[in-house]
Amino acid sequence: MAELRFYALNAEKKGLVIINAGEGVKFKANTSLPDGVYTDRAHDLQFKVKKGIITGKLNSQQIYVVY
Numbered sequence: 001m002a003e004l005r006f007y008a009l010n011a012e013k014k015g016l017v018i019i020n021a022g023e024g025v026k027f028k029a030n031t032s033l034p035d036g037v038y039t040d041r042a043h044d045l046q047f048k049v050k051k052g053i054i055t056g057k058l059n060s061q062q063i064y065v066v067y
Helices: none
Strands: 006-010 016-020 025-030 036-039 046-050 053-058 062-066
Touching: 016 025, 016 053, 053 062
Parallel strands: none
Antiparallel strands: 006 016, 016 062, 025 053, 036 046, 046 053
């Protein structure tokens, strides 16, 4: 089983930085971001927020800047 190691840092309802220090994984975490679709500016990937939950796919050993 893959070890899940990620860290998410909220930026006061404006954005989010996600650091995946483990293997690739589907991601789901609580957030203060409003509902909507957000783009990671480093890799041009999309993340969805609905009812305070952000979801998306994380590649291994990557940092994401989402806003």
